[in-house]
Amino acid sequence: MVQLFKILRTLIFAVCGLALFGAAVRLAQHSPDSIAARGANTIAKVPEVVVMTISNLLRDPYAESLTPDPSQEPGSKGEHFVALANHTDHAVEGVVLRTGMAGAAPRKGWRMLYGIFTIDAKPQYGVLVLSPQMAIEKVVVIDGAMLERHHFSVGQAPYPHGFALLRDGSMLMAFDTDYTPLRVDPCGKRVWAGDEGLTHAFTPDDAQRFGWGMGARDDLLKVDLASGKTVREIAWQDIAEANPQVSIFAMRRMDDNALGDNPRGDAGRYYDDSAHINDAEPLPAAFAGAFPEFAAGDLLISMRSLNLVLVLDPRSLEIKWFTNDLTLRQHDADWNPDGSITVFDNQNGRDYSRIMRFDPSGTKAPSVALDGRGYDFYSRIRGKQQGLPGGGFLVTSSQQGRAFEVDATGRMVWELLVRDPRNPGRNFVLSEADFFPSDSAPVERNLQCPVS
Ligand SMILES: [Ca+2]
């Protein structure tokens, strides 16, 4: 009898739960922002989270972040790499360096690496802070418990992506696959997890009040850096509609010959991943004088699917400049203090990647600023580039698990690989390496809390 009562009670609870869920779904159609709608949305995602959690338990979550080690591939010259000096209490394995090429010395300055590293005998997301002597001075471990997806704690993300060091020494971090971004203080503690998933780069504005990232809907998101809350969304379709004279967006639109008819205004829908925005970077006021065509705060945007790099006024959505005929599935467009724009040109599907330089004033023709053929440089997807003071580049060749620096004369000065000690011949994909001057105040603030 007691057993029957328990079964009946469970059934009644289940029916009530289903009825409530159904009511919430109906309400969601009328008021998508209501608490009931958000609750229904969260419940609807439970099966997906359960499947993801089980699959994460069954497979190596880092498997898809591994990539061939270029130094172990056929045809490699077999250069000698050595482990980085490590002044921290953490054991760091697999991060190896070679220097002293052609007598060149590394430029004086700090570097930060953001990616997956073997820390304390297991793969972990982290930030390594390298001294001007290229020694590891600090390790920030990003505990998987900090990561969230759809407001659930998930443990692992496939790939850490955008990174930025803020003036107070805290760090912005983005991950792929709509995991929420993080702000992490210099002591490695989470300040916040954002309210929306971000992918790719995550770039603060001048005041560091807001940051720009890319959302899961292939949109631009403006995020309040004090709270992690999204305050504005710009869909790529909004940009296309505001600029009907720029027909590039229609390249990813399906159309129909409509034989026997001649319809107007029937623009078809777009292919999936039509824009694939991967970078949005506000023009710093300090550089604005070098770009008279633009205003501080204008966004330099890369849209991978369209081979398109453009400058957008985020207020009016006017496209002020664009190029789409030289780069191929590019990433990381940067403003430079000399008035040029450089772009990490993946050249996806070809043999080598490169860095292109554009002069938006039109005075100088576009040029190849760094030709990957001289450096065995190829990253089919992803990648970061940073112009260095005095010339040269710091290049993150993500799909080689590699970073290298080239001086103003084109000499490679150092080269670093992130190997996976568990898998000889395989490297961890490296998200980003950033250079900072020796007297960088944000780096000093970051180092004030030595987490190791
Ligand atoms: Ca950039």
Ligand SMILES: [Ca+2]
């Ligand atoms: Ca960059």
